[in-house]
Structure formats: structure tokens, C-alpha cells
Amino acid sequence: MITKQTAYEPFTTDSVVDYLKQRELINPESPVVCEEIGDGNLNYVFRVTATDSNRSLIVKQALPYAKVVGESWPLTLDRARIESESLLQAAKVVPELVPAVYENNPVLASTVMEDLSSHTVLRKGLIEGKRYPELAKHIGTYLAYTLFYSSDFGLEPAAKKELATRFVNPDLCNITEDLVFTDPFFDHETNDFPEALRPDVEEIWADDNLKLEAAKLKQLFLTKGEALIHGDLHTGSVFVTEGSTKVIDPEFAFLGPIGFDVGAFIANLILNYLSQEARLTDTSERNEFQDYLLAVIKETWEVFTETFSGLWKQDGKGAFITVPGYLDYVLSQILQETVGFAGCKIIRRTIGLSHVEDIDGIENSEARINVQRAALQVGRKLILKRESQEKIEDVIALVRGAGNE
Known part of the structure; x- marks a missing residue:
């Protein structure tokens, strides 16, 4: 043997x-x-x-x-x-x-x-217009537990530092640093988009305010070792049935900002939301499914924050845990960073090296371009307006409004 x-x-x-x-x-x-x-x-x-x-x-x-x-x-x-x-x-x-x-x-x-053969890749299911009643509860719970218990809020300082030494991941972090936070904002050879979209892309490349905010978000990704994050939590990394959810593929894991995982998941739901403009031709059916996707975003955030808050009160570490206002401050920071990271992810998946089937699989080229254009608008607004987002309903209103422009 x-x-x-x-x-x-x-x-x-x-x-x-x-x-x-x-x-x-x-x-x-x-x-x-x-x-x-x-x-x-x-x-x-x-x-x-x-x-x-x-x-x-x-x-x-x-x-x-x-x-x-x-x-x-x-x-x-x-x-x-x-x-x-x-x-x-x-x-x-x-x-x-x-x-x-x-x-x-x-x-x-x-x-x-x-083997998760009994499950479906979430991206595939959402493209087909399927609904998963436990998805938001499960992902919100996954995010709260994995992020809280790998952070300074849920770990003693020595244990957190030991965790950080085990998850040094420079090669895959570099992929994210380049492909999410840098290349899409410049005329870089890794970018991939149809020529018809070039005027919209060149607007992004010429927008110094947008690039400044992207630079700030990249700095957060580089420096904010807040918790052990999955690092690539898109809908292709989630397997589902109606009652079961499994998160896979955390090879990008490292000690990073909590909002990056939350933002990555929300970004992929937004991309599917936008893609349904070209996928579902029946207006009523489309509106209902898009409402469902926005409801998943809302519930995921609510479950995450409620569960994270419960863990904070139950197992929080450090002298400042009980200081009034500290938890609210932390959650407010996470929301704003979540929104900004989601915007970067949306832009990356639209014009960067690796796209999503939700949009690329749209057969009608004109309809696909329209969805890509809407995705760039949404991503841009999420980045630029992230600091004004005080609650998840603000984010949903922004997505709904920007997608209809």
C-alpha cells in the first residue's frame, strides 16, 4: 500500500x-x-x-x-x-x-x-430562474459564523495571529488585487469586452474619482486583515438544493476584510438580477424573480448582521465589546465596504478577464450589451456611493434604480 x-x-x-x-x-x-x-x-x-x-x-x-x-x-x-x-x-x-x-x-x-452531486451550482439554478427558500438564511449564517470566529472579535489575539500565519496566500491574493481592483480600471491587456461596449469602458478608465475610490478599496483589501475570508464567494462557489447549501472552493482564503466576502456574494446576485432583463421575457415573471433576488440580498444581510450581533454579545472578546455603539460602528463599516467591494466585483465580471455565465450566456448580442452597460452603471454607483449607504434597503434601492436607467 x-x-x-x-x-x-x-x-x-x-x-x-x-x-x-x-x-x-x-x-x-x-x-x-x-x-x-x-x-x-x-x-x-x-x-x-x-x-x-x-x-x-x-x-x-x-x-x-x-x-x-x-x-x-x-x-x-x-x-x-x-x-x-x-x-x-x-x-x-x-x-x-x-x-x-x-x-x-x-x-x-x-x-x-x-461529492455534492445531489446539489446544483447556485449560478446555474439562478440562471434557470429557480428559487431556494433557505439560501439567504444559510449564507447569512455561514458569513456570520466563519467571519466572526476568525476575527479579533471572536478570537484571542494570539489565536488570531496564529491563524494569520497559516493562511498567507500571496499568489491568489495577487490575482484579486490585479483582476478585481486594478486591471478593469485601466486599459490593460487582461480586460475582455465587446467593442460595442468600449465607450462605456473608456468612461470608467477616464473617471479619476472612480479610480480614487477603487484605490481606497484596494488598500482595504491589501491591509485590513480582519477575518479569515473565503476570498472568492461567488454563486459558482455555492451548491444548493431547496433545503441545503454548501460553500466550496475557498482556495483564495486569507486574512482580509469581512465585507469582501459579503460583497462578492451580493455582487453575483446583482449580476443575475441584471441578466434577467434579457433572460425572462415575460414582464410579470421577470419582476417577480428580480424581486426575489433583491429579497435574498436583504435577508442575507439581515441574517448576517443579526447572527453576527448575537455572537458578539455571546462570545465577543476584548474590553471594548460592551462599549455602546461599537457594534453598530463595526456593522456600518462592514456595510459600506460590502457595497464598494460588490461594485468592484461587478465591474470586474463585466469587462475583466473572467466573466459570468449569467450575462455572457445571453444569446442576443444587443440585449447582452445592454445588460453589460447596466452592470457597469450599477458597479460604478456602488463604488462611488458606498459611504452614503446606511442600511441594506438603501443598497437595494440603488441597484433597482441604477439598473433601470
């Missing part, structure tokens, strides 16, 4: 089966079916199923480069360890909201985890 690997080597559909059998994660005598199912930019993902028992596992393996670009963009393999440890960290407080991790192999940069 092989129990230790001595060198990294990318898996194939054959070698990953051999590995699982050697590790007895699947019965060595079982017939199996293996398929590569990954469609992401950075990793291999395999599903391996023992056909005699229907035991099914997911094996995710990091590549030493970005798949979306190739070997000219090298990346550290340590991100696989970071992803695995982040899932395990989340499982300490919300085990029902993340997939179970069965093994992490730092040499092979691989993680063996629960």
Missing part, C-alpha cells in the same frame, strides 16, 4: 482511482467510474464513484499554473492546503454548510471531499 507520495504529479482519470484505492478511501476491489468534471480556471476536479456501493468522492487537485492562461502564469500548490484547511476551519462552526473533507495531501496538492 502506498501511504506517502514523494513528488507532485498531476492526476489522470486512471491514477486518481489508483490513489484512492491505495489510500482505501474507496474499496480496492470495487469497480469504479471516474470522470473529470472541473470547469474552473485553476484546478483539476475528478468525480470517482464505486459502482457496487455508490460511494462517490470528489478529488480536487491544484495545478502549478492557471488553467485559464497556461504555464506562463505559475501558481503555488500551497493553495490546495489553504483550501482544505479553510474548509476544516469552517466545519468547526458551520459543518452543515461546507462539504466534508476526507483527506488533504500537501505533496500532491489534492483534497478528497464529499
Whole structure:
């Protein structure tokens, strides 16, 4: 039996089966079916199923480069360890909201985890106009627990500093720093948009006020090590059923600003909201589904803040926790930063290197351009007006208004 690997080597559909059998994660005598199912930019993902028992596992393996670009963009393999440890960290407080991790192999940069085939990728479900009644409650709870208990509000200072040393993630942070906060605001070669959108894009590049605010948000991302954040919490990183929600893929995890995770999730709901202008042709049906998406944003924020506040009062650390007004100040800062980060994410996903299927999948090119134009308007307003947003209803009104301009 092989129990230790001595060198990294990318898996194939054959070698990953051999590995699982050697590790007895699947019965060595079982017939199996293996398929590569990954469609992401950075990793291999395999599903391996023992056909005699229907035991099914997911094996995710990091590549030493970005798949979306190739070997000219090298990346550290340590991100696989970071992803695995982040899932395990989340499982300490919300085990029902993340997939179970069965093994992490730092040499092979691989993680063996629960198969979520019974679930749907949230992005796909929302594109199809499906509703998930527990989604907002689950994501709000996930955000509150994972962020509070990895922050100075919920950890002793020494424990927080130890956590920070385990989640140093420069390669993937650099991706975010460039692709979210820098490149879309300048005429950079990584940007990707149709020529018909160029006048709108050039307005962004020429807007020094917008770029100043983006620079401030980037500085927050670079310097505000507030909590262990997921770092890439979009609707493609959430698997759902009507009653279950699982957050996956935290390979971008590091100690960053709380509002970045909240903003990333909200941004993706806004992008889907805007895409429905071209996807749902029946006006009544479209309005109802868009209202649902805005309600999810509102409820997610309310569950997050109510749960975070409860944890603060129950388990808060430090002498200032009981000072009147401190919690309100923290939540106000998180909301404003959430709004700004959401705006950066929306602009990035519209004209940056990596887009979203919600919009790119719109077949009519004119309708797609109109949605992209609306997305740039919304993203811009979220960034510029973030400091005036006092409650989540203000954000929803801004999105609804900007999207109708």
C-alpha cells in the first residue's frame, strides 16, 4: 500500500482511482467510474464513484499554473492546503454548510471531499430562474459564523495571529488585487469586452474619482486583515438544493476584510438580477424573480448582521465589546465596504478577464450589451456611493434604480 507520495504529479482519470484505492478511501476491489468534471480556471476536479456501493468522492487537485492562461502564469500548490484547511476551519462552526473533507495531501496538492452531486451550482439554478427558500438564511449564517470566529472579535489575539500565519496566500491574493481592483480600471491587456461596449469602458478608465475610490478599496483589501475570508464567494462557489447549501472552493482564503466576502456574494446576485432583463421575457415573471433576488440580498444581510450581533454579545472578546455603539460602528463599516467591494466585483465580471455565465450566456448580442452597460452603471454607483449607504434597503434601492436607467 502506498501511504506517502514523494513528488507532485498531476492526476489522470486512471491514477486518481489508483490513489484512492491505495489510500482505501474507496474499496480496492470495487469497480469504479471516474470522470473529470472541473470547469474552473485553476484546478483539476475528478468525480470517482464505486459502482457496487455508490460511494462517490470528489478529488480536487491544484495545478502549478492557471488553467485559464497556461504555464506562463505559475501558481503555488500551497493553495490546495489553504483550501482544505479553510474548509476544516469552517466545519468547526458551520459543518452543515461546507462539504466534508476526507483527506488533504500537501505533496500532491489534492483534497478528497464529499461529492455534492445531489446539489446544483447556485449560478446555474439562478440562471434557470429557480428559487431556494433557505439560501439567504444559510449564507447569512455561514458569513456570520466563519467571519466572526476568525476575527479579533471572536478570537484571542494570539489565536488570531496564529491563524494569520497559516493562511498567507500571496499568489491568489495577487490575482484579486490585479483582476478585481486594478486591471478593469485601466486599459490593460487582461480586460475582455465587446467593442460595442468600449465607450462605456473608456468612461470608467477616464473617471479619476472612480479610480480614487477603487484605490481606497484596494488598500482595504491589501491591509485590513480582519477575518479569515473565503476570498472568492461567488454563486459558482455555492451548491444548493431547496433545503441545503454548501460553500466550496475557498482556495483564495486569507486574512482580509469581512465585507469582501459579503460583497462578492451580493455582487453575483446583482449580476443575475441584471441578466434577467434579457433572460425572462415575460414582464410579470421577470419582476417577480428580480424581486426575489433583491429579497435574498436583504435577508442575507439581515441574517448576517443579526447572527453576527448575537455572537458578539455571546462570545465577543476584548474590553471594548460592551462599549455602546461599537457594534453598530463595526456593522456600518462592514456595510459600506460590502457595497464598494460588490461594485468592484461587478465591474470586474463585466469587462475583466473572467466573466459570468449569467450575462455572457445571453444569446442576443444587443440585449447582452445592454445588460453589460447596466452592470457597469450599477458597479460604478456602488463604488462611488458606498459611504452614503446606511442600511441594506438603501443598497437595494440603488441597484433597482441604477439598473433601470
